[in-house]
Amino acid sequence: MLKIDNLVVSYGGIEALKGISMEVEDGKIVTLIGANGAGKSTTLRTIMGLVKPVSGTIVYNDRDLLSEKTQNMVCRGIALVPEGRRVFANLTVLENIKIGAFIRKDEKGIKQDIEWVYSLFPILEKRSWQLAGTLSGGEQQMLAVGRALMSRPKLLMMDEPSLGLAPLVVKDIFRIIQEIHKQGVTILLIEQNANAALHIADVGYVMETGKITLKGPGKELLSNEDIKRAYLGQSKK
């Protein structure tokens, strides 16, 4: 579905991605883990066309993605839950949900999907008339996910959806990611919470300072000694 090859991205001469290659297969949950500053967000932002790479290719369903404008990504079935939620604080919760369906014209389908988002996140329905800026962090995260779902994406990319959330809310978010996946959405998940991410992922990539250092099935990476030490907070036995 999505294939990245030898992608190099630099910010004013400093390379943030030093030629990474990775693949997201249709129908899978793929996770990209790594420490702060490894280049995970840069990867997603480059896929979305928010950052222009120095070299490399990104191909989506056999078509070049790099020449596509950000605003057209959603038409091609790619949705992003950005780092830090980025809900529109000055819009109501309902408006935030509706804006996720901005490119859609099928009023009926949109109505149904609003109900679907409400069923995934009942709290959003209760808060529908509130300004999004007044929500708690966890609620904002749910809103950001719900908003992304409203475009009926084929590929949903999430940048650290669990960051800064209470453990119980994190569990909720991960449960819902799996639920969304079951409905046929391919997922590219960025996480610092490597343990939880690898548990649900079909494939995991580990990123270190702009390079992919490891790749493998989620379960396999979970038992990898280096990963245990570096990301799962367990020391070598």
Added chain:
Amino acid sequence: MTLDWLLQHLFNGMTLNMFLQHLLNGISLGSLYALIAIGYTMVYGILRLINFAHGDIFMTATYFAFFGVVTFGMPWYVAFPIVLVMTGLLGMLVEAAAYRPLRDAPKISILISSIGASFLLENLATVIFGGVPRPFPTPEIFTGVVTLGNGLMVQKLIFYIPAVTLVFLVALLYLINKTKTGMAMRAVSKDHETAKVMGINVNRTISLTFGIGSMLAAVGGIMWGMKYPQIAPLMGVIPGLKCFIAAVIGGIGDIKGAVLGGFILGIGEIMLVAFLPNLTGYRDAFAFVLLIVILLCKPTGIVGEKIAEKV
């Protein structure tokens, strides 16, 4: 009548009728200020930019009206809608030429570009339209006076201006708060990048914002021309500055704030001259003094932009 008595004794012989006259004048001047201030606030809201060319767009609208009615002999109800459209397009042109290429440039560059656009319009107007002031062709239907019940005589325009302003204001608020386009405008004003991710055409949304703001300036310009029927290439400078101040006073970025600021400024200015005729010469300074006071007491303006972002 006590108010009458008070006015008479405190303010050398002002009668209640005179006071009402001033109040009505203030309201219509405030309406004009509000219409222009909205353009500043909308552009600031979406680009965090002070569009110094806005006052000159306002000026150009009055010339469009002049040429439409005088040169081309169009009836006003044909000419004025055309003026609105042309002025809207002018605003969009200024945005596309002077601001869009600098979208990712430092704020100061865009600000300088806006000052440049302002000078360009002023000088183009002087060259093309001539520096000599021209009479504004007020249609007959908008002239004349009415006598109110208590013998007070006022221009009909005094009522038309706030009424027209109200109509456009309601339409604007409806557009912004109730339509999909308006939702896109609000989203873009908060976060360009995320708006793009949602599939919103940010450039088009910004362009539209300039178009709408400029159209409202044209509405203000036409009515300004009727009230102060002389137009000149530099006529936009002082109203432009004052309306920018009005927008800041109300809380820049907020439409209701701009309207509030416009009325405070318009009514305040007229009342200052009415009650303290000695200060008539300081009429234009009033806006600046008010600006300083507001900036000292409440830098975000009266309505103020609330910043509520959670981690």
